[in-house]
Amino acid sequence: MITKRIIPCLDVKNGRVVKGVNFLNLGDVASPVELAKYYSDHGADELVFYDITASAEGRGLFTDILTETARTVFIPLTVGGGINTTADFDRVLKCGADKVSVNSGAIRDPSLVGKAARLYGDQCVVLSVDVKRVDGVFRIFAKGGRENTGMEAIEWIRRCVGEGAGEVVVNSMDTDGVKQGFDLELLEKVCDVVKVPVIASGGAGKIEDFITLFKTLPGVDAGLAASIFHFGEVEISALKEEMRRNGISARIVDRAE
Amino acid sequence: MVAIIDYGVGNLFSLRSSFAAIGVEAAVTADPETIHKADRVILPGVGAFEDAARKLRETGLDRVVRAEAADGKPLMGICLGMQMLFERSYEYGVHEGLGLLKGEIRPIAERIGEGLKIPQMGWNALKIRRQSPILKYTQEGEYVYFVHSYSAVNCDESLLATVEYGADLTACVGLGNVFGCQFHPEKSGSVGLKILKAFCEAGGETEGAV
Numbered sequence: 001m002i003t004k005r006i007i008p009c010l011d012v013k014n015g016r017v018v019k020g021v022n023f024l025n026l027g028d029v030a031s032p033v034e035l036a037k038y039y040s041d042h043g044a045d046e047l048v049f050y051d052i053t054a055s056a057e058g059r060g061l062f063t064d065i066l067t068e069t070a071r072t073v074f075i076p077l078t079v080g081g082g083i084n085t086t087a088d089f090d091r092v093l094k095c096g097a098d099k100v101s102v103n104s105g106a107i108r109d110p111s112l113v114g115k116a117a118r119l120y121g122d123q124c125v126v127l128s129v130d131v132k133r134v135d136g137v138f139r140i141f142a143k144g145g146r147e148n149t150g151m152e153a154i155e156w157i158r159r160c161v162g163e164g165a166g167e168v169v170v171n172s173m174d175t176d177g178v179k180q181g182f183d184l185e186l187l188e189k190v191c192d193v194v195k196v197p198v199i200a201s202g203g204a205g206k207i208e209d210f211i212t213l214f215k216t217l218p219g220v221d222a223g224l225a226a227s228i229f230h231f232g233e234v235e236i237s238a239l240k241e242e243m244r245r246n247g248i249s250a251r252i253v254d255r256a257e
Numbered sequence: 258m259v260a261i262i263d264y265g266v267g268n269l270f271s272l273r274s275s276f277a278a279i280g281v282e283a284a285v286t287a288d289p290e291t292i293h294k295a296d297r298v299i300l301p302g303v304g305a306f307e308d309a310a311r312k313l314r315e316t317g318l319d320r321v322v323r324a325e326a327a328d329g330k331p332l333m334g335i336c337l338g339m340q341m342l343f344e345r346s347y348e349y350g351v352h353e354g355l356g357l358l359k360g361e362i363r364p365i366a367e368r369i370g371e372g373l374k375i376p377q378m379g380w381n382a383l384k385i386r387r388q389s390p391i392l393k394y395t396q397e398g399e400y401v402y403f404v405h406s407y408s409a410v411n412c413d414e415s416l417l418a419t420v421e422y423g424a425d426l427t428a429c430v431g432l433g434n435v436f437g438c439q440f441h442p443e444k445s446g447s448v449g450l451k452i453l454k455a456f457c458e459a460g461g462e463t464e465g466a467v
Contacts (some may be wrong), residue, residue: 001421002381003400032415040446045380070275076402076444098272098444119305123376167378197378221379251380251400253446 003251004214004243005045006236007199010035012081015061017230023238026179033068039229040073043236043253047073048101048169048224051081052144054175057092061093077145084108089116094122101126101169104142107149108162117164122196127165129157131172131186138186145173154189161194168194169224171201179205182210182213187240191219207234207242214248259457260295262322262442264312266337267303275443279454289321297326297457302337306346306362309337319355326357326395331434331459333391339430339437340407348407358410359436360427365405368390369423376406377426380445384387385420389431392417400447401428401452403437408439434459436461 011018016030019085049069051062053096070077079092089100100120102131106112106127116125130141131153138153154168157168170190172183191198200213201224210223228234243250258296261272263285283299287345292298300322302309314320326332334342338422343354346362354362366375376414380400385392403420409427418429420440430437442449 002377002379003405005379069337070271071277074271074275074278074444074449091339094270096268096274098268098271123303123378166376195374197374221374253400 001249003045003249004220006043006210006239006250007046007048007078007222007224008039008044008236009050009224009226011050011052011226012062012065014055014058018052030209032065032179033072033090035230036069036073036077037053038102039236041253043240043251044075045251046076046078046224048078048080049097051079051103053082055057055187064092066095066097068094080126080128081222085112086115086119089120089124093120097128099124099167101128102165103128103130104144106140107140110159110163113165114163117166122164122166125165126167126169127157127160128169128171129153130171138189141173152194153186157190158193159198165196167197167199169199169201172203172250174205176201178203178207179228181205181209184213184216187213187220189219191217197221201225204228207239210234210239211242211246211248214243215244220222258295259297259299260292261285261299262292262318262338263287264316264318264381266309266312267301269301271441271443272299272301272335275450275453276457279450279457281453281457287316287318289317292318292321294323295330297333297344297373298322300332300334300338300341300414302335302341303404304337306337306340306348306354307352310341310346310352313341315356323357326355326435329434331456332357332436334435334437335443336405336439339352339439340435341407342430342435343409343412345457346407347396358409358412358415358430358432358437360409360415360430362407363410365408365422365424365426366427368410372413373423374440376404377420377422378404380385381420381422381440383420383428384425385418389417389429389436391428391436391452391455393432393455393458396457399448400439400450401442403428403440409437432449 079097084105414433
């Protein structure tokens, strides 16, 4: 049976991982390439690189580290951050990305998802959304969560999937950083309206949060998190073992290789 | 040297990097002479069957691939490239494939039943049905990475491994010197690299040329 995917997300600025990370057994690592290799060796099913660089110079550094990562890590790589045009798709795909995630770029130009899907295939286009409850309604936020677009979230997701988004990363701003579990209410609503894979993001604080996620919502395909993996609060191999103990299909890699 | 055929479909960066990682020289090429000189040939591909089949025909590379396969040179199709090895596909109409292997490509939707997402996207375990030179380093139940909405059927003659996704879907095929993987070995971690390595060691001598 197909496995539920566990995906670490790396925020990259000027070619380095933001904040750095601190594994118990690895010490400080700021090189995205090294970190990607570490995660791949320890059972990550996929990696997301998020470019938070603003400058053209930083953007160049980002494509350099992406190229270097794709040369050494052989699991799927998704790239997001600063994707506004199909030329941006082209730039990161040429460096070895397998999927490209769009967020604000799709809000600015709603035809971007459809154009990219026709050029590179649906499987290549990942819609990423930042969602927050405003007066009891799920709204889409843009610009890294700073701006309320006023758009109703579920309708926006349905529309983008209709245009060709092959996967959806749902980040709940309400649960993000709180570490009390994923936003099950929001995720259930998304699973009800889309048939493409759904990736849950925001709120994981411990292994049990992933178990609850996959047990409660079989329609969720993957769980994404950043700091809890980077700071060693959750170790992916231990998480996968616990998933299996709970009857959740998980891919366990043999580290002896 | 491995020739990775470049006919304008898909991203060949990872595939080339994979061969570098296992220490095998690989060239991304559309040049018939380079392909002829290569020890082995990879036919990659993502996207729609009709579009890819047309591009292969328009570049004349369909004849090149057929000729190399007939010469007994080891050939591996990957993902859509694997589907192209078969007689025909029923993806949006009926389209002719290379016909190097018996069988056809049908939508997985016809077989997997309700409740499963299409495409199958993610890691799934291989069930080995028949031993083959390209699976000599592969263990039963090892995980590989899939992204596909169509799969090969009526291909018992070449079937090497299947994957359980609502039904047993064709994952890996091989007959003589012609091999195919529905999954992406270049995205399947060390398990995938070992399959590429085994392909690079396969002589194509086992059952004679197709």
